[in-house]
Amino acid sequence: MPPNEQYSDIEDFLSGTSIIEYIERNWAPLKKSGSNFLTLCPFHDDKNPSMSVNEEKGLYHCFSCKAGGNLVTFVKEFKNFNSSEAIKEISDFFGIRLKNINIDFQEDASHKKELYDTNNLVSNLFSKYLLESKNRAKPLDYLEERGFDEKDIVEYNLGFAPKKWDFVSSFFEKKKIELNCANELGLIIKKENENQYYDFFRNRIIFPIKNRQGLILGFAGRTIDDDNPKYLNSKESEIFSKRRALYGIDRFSNLKRGQSKYIFIVEGYTDVLMMNKNGIFNVIATMGTSLTIEHSNEIKKYTDKVIMCYDSDEAGINASFKNIESLYQLGIEVYVLRLPDAHDPCSFIEQYGKEDFVDKAKKSILIIDEYIEYLKDEYIEKNISINELTSNFVSKIKYIKDRIQSDIFINKFISSFGISKKEFEIVFNKEVGRENSMDNSKKVSNLTPEEMILKILIERRNLRNREIMKNFKLMPMSTICKEIISFLEDNIEFEASQIINGIEQEENRNYVSGLIFNSFQTSSDDQINIQFINDCIKKGQINLIKDKKRRINLQLSRNDVIDENEEKKLLQELKILLDEEKKLKK
Template sequence: MITKPTIDRIMEAIDIVEVVGEFVQLKKRGANYVGLSPFSNERTPSFTVSPAKGIFKDFSSGKGGSAVTFLMELEKFTYPEALKWLAKKYGIEVEETIESSENKEEENHRESLMIVSGYAAKFFHESLLETEEGQNIGLSYFKERGFTSETIKKFELGYSPDQWEAFTAKALKEGYQQQFLEETGLSVKRDNGTLYDRYRGRVMFPIHSFTGRVIAFGGRTLKTDKNVPKYINSPESEIYHKSNILYGLYFAKKAIRDEDNCYLVEGYADVLSVHQAGIENVVASSGTSLTVEQIRLIGRFTKNVTILYDGDAAGIKASLRGLDMILEEGLNVKVVLFPDGHDPDSYVRLVGTSAFKAHIDKNRKDFILYKTDILLKEAGNDPIRRADVIREIVESIAKIPDSIKASVFIKECSHILEIDERALLSELNKMRLNKAKKDSQQQANRQIEPSDYLPPEELQAEPPVKKDESNQEREIVRLLLLYGSKMIDWDGIANTYIGPFMIAELGDVEFDHPPSKKFVELYGKEVENGILPDEQFFIHFPDKDIVDLSVTLLATRYTLSENWYEMHKILVPDEQMNMKATILGAIFHLKKQKVGKILDGLRGELQKVENEADTEILLTQYMHMKKVEKSISDYLGSVILK
């Protein structure tokens, strides 16, 4: 367990804009920062970071919290993992009550897989650099490919010995469990139950997560035997989903954000060579077809993607349709071809950084126009094939969500295809209309899932809290968060803080909204212990319900410009100008609501009761509560009007 002083140092060092900015492209807007949600697919930014409060709020998914919460939500970290990541970022030494190195088998299953993968990366890297076999075979290969010692170290390249159990035997001896060796795909089980190494005699390319931890491997054979697969990649696991990973993204994300462009290549060596040449905004899909998830990963940092192809015409044509997905996600796509026989890896090593960049700048072509050119050449003068090309190009344009951008491409393609612009626009509108109809039909045909309804007995089990009622209770929580630590300076009340005053006034009120009830009870306990909790106490509290409620109430999607009054001479009312009315108004509105609920209950009982004595008792209670309601109404009127 991480010690309290270490946690305090981490919390003090955190700059939430800096932390979130590693994963989301943020732009300053007033006092806050905004960006596209990393939790949902959106085109209009609804993700907000407040540096003053130290919180984020994603209005599209409802998620919110501190920098620690953000890492836990996005990277599925445990609380200690998130703290350790932040400690590493800010150079803080982590003190633990029990050293994690003494306990290889972590409590968390996912963390165990991470630890095993990290150990394997270290083993392969040391095998490459420190063993005779590794130096003669693996290191020689990397040096022949032109990779420097710095690149080898940075990307943690390695070598797996050409022996059946070199890695597995050592891992088991070191105490790593067979279960995790199998799940990560590092070891394979024989029929007799024993394990052997998956990557024997291969150079190793560790695959890093978004936060830099090794989660998988690609292993390349150096043998010429055609029966041996050239590459073996890690199987899917709890920590590795290949459709969600881009090779090199951990090392490229800052450069992608700075350059506002991402170079997309095909293989590990392409990434390594281009990165080594000083062009660091480069990633690869690791030999798999590009997925929507990978495109959205890029979209967090830039809207501009440049595909670097190796000049293989057949391969290019096969991938053209897949690249339409990038357009559909609202990204701008350009294509660069290299001379025949060259890929990004070989070409950058041949011509060097300056000439490589010059080639990209000179030959960069917009994807739509490039696709048009390729397909037209293939169609030749055949009118039927040319008609098919036109439809395919318009299909691609139809995927572009920006209508202005789509219109520009229609105009350009009209000229290239030698066809009337209105005909293309007509076809475009037809395709969009058909898609809209199809989407609408799919929505209408959506089958009701079991979670969409509850059986009658479930509905009657526990009536939900009414929305207006929960809103009143949440308003109390909001005021405690914002003003609880402020000193009261009202007529007749002094020398106390707003928080304890509100808790005392609400002592006879029973909260029904579960998170609000939990919050107020926690606040009351802290006050009893002589502590006046502030908003940071609740933002970093371990209970997720408390954090979610606090962040939701503290975060605001819109902020009023500082120039509003200067520009429009309109003064917006500020609740702090009359704190007495704000605080007492909230307390007594809630009390009035609770009294109204009691009165409704008494009215219901009076309608059912048959005994005269019981009726008299209920009437007495009813009249008493009516007097309470009137006194609250009178008090509210005097407080609000003053």
């Protein structure tokens, strides 16, 4: 091959690429900031853009989690690829013809192999114990109760770590194998100030966690007594990251054609196994963590649709709502399947069989519909403002790239809560950090009435008198607003800069500086400011009434849960509110 058919090094290869373009198209928008660009960091739970990207140097750095590198490392981390897969992805994306690259990707391959081998050895040790030991009755009973027999133990490499302190370490010592890998993987732990080790997993059923290729990344151990925690994972290592690992993904190779039109996400390892046992292979579980963007990326390689089948208790429902953000961000459709009578997939299939489960799965509903119903309950039962509720909703759907899909969701929300599109947009734009502007000459502030008052009171300390503060506090407002007012009351003489310095909580401090930097201008004429405050308070009172009306209407619309007397009472309240509103609007 002639020498020019070869990239001399990685820099040479990357010279034909744009890190900005890749990130923008595959992840999130970037904003110019000096000579760099800023974007949300995909490698930690980033709320404000904290990743800086330099196009000329082709590098990125996150100021928060310290992730950094070039486009190859970005793609590796972001897509969970190895080096060659990342190079392939980049050359496909930019249409670069892939020539030979003169780089050594073998750098750490041999050490990784050692780690995989160690996991494999330990996995076999645990399996052997579960299959052959005299003392295996208790773990076997547990597994049998969940519907698994000895054949399954072999099939899924299940094992048992006995109640001993040196089961693993003495095995290694007997075989004269060095302990450094097992230590690095967290399977044994070094005693303080001693050259001795003790076992990490004791008295637990062992589930090996594998990657796509079937190599063991780490382990999960479930107690068979009442030890806490119920589940324990081996520690993170060079080969095991909980942000990426998906239990069950190794068995995707068993998928029949077309079976991955959707993927089930379940909570438990036994759920995955029971479904596998019944020939359902498109199923995964996370390691007790919430679903990360890396997990979603992995899922996206197989499908655009998931069915979440978490437990139907409060924890399971909350977890499923928490997990939709990263899936939506990658354009994955999310359905939800709630099984009856506190069943999980494992116990349900065990009792009713696969056919019933599949029937139920076919009737899965869009999770956004369930989420809106959940928000209705929150709204009726808890005293949260419609703005807070809206911003909760927006946080779930703000990353959806498909405009049609996000419009459908937004319209569902708007019609469920009877708010106007404009009111929704104010919250939406604030949540995504966008200023509300028609055009630059006619900038409209994205502040709520109470935030505008708050801004005035921060900047004009002579207006912080008792009457204004008292009336102001009658308005419905968020917790953060309330906290800042009480800070102002305690520090009535503070200038804006002193306020910023004086607030200890970072979130509140950022909130105040956000208000100060907002495009809404405070007047230098305090007569105008006072008039403005009074108008805002009046508007706030009207909003409060609207809020109460909305709650009542929502309750009335659920006529299956209220009786006749209650209905009468609600209608009366509604009439009083309408009269009050009329008075205020005069």
